[in-house]
Amino acid sequence: MKIICCKEHAELAIDIIVDEFETAPVVELLTEKDELSTTCEYCNEAGVYKVSNI
Numbered sequence: 001m002k003i004i005c006c007k008e009h010a011e012l013a014i015d016i017i018v019d020e021f022e023t024a025p026v027v028e029l030l031t032e033k034d035e036l037s038t039t040c041e042y043c044n045e046a047g048v049y050k051v052s053n054i
């Protein structure tokens with residue numbers, strides 16, 4: 001599972017991964033061009049972080 005989110009929603013994304021997988025997620029800054037144009041899952045801001053359970 002991978003969640004793209006803005007700064008505001010990073011904590012929310014982390015909570016969701018922890019709840020769902022009971023494991024600490026990996027939080028990375030977006031670097032790839034295609035990902036940088038992705039908007040946050042929870043609002044219309046540009047994504048800044050990628051939160052994943054891998």
Ligand SMILES: [Zn+2]
Nearest residue numbers: 006009040043
């Ligand atoms: Zn957001």
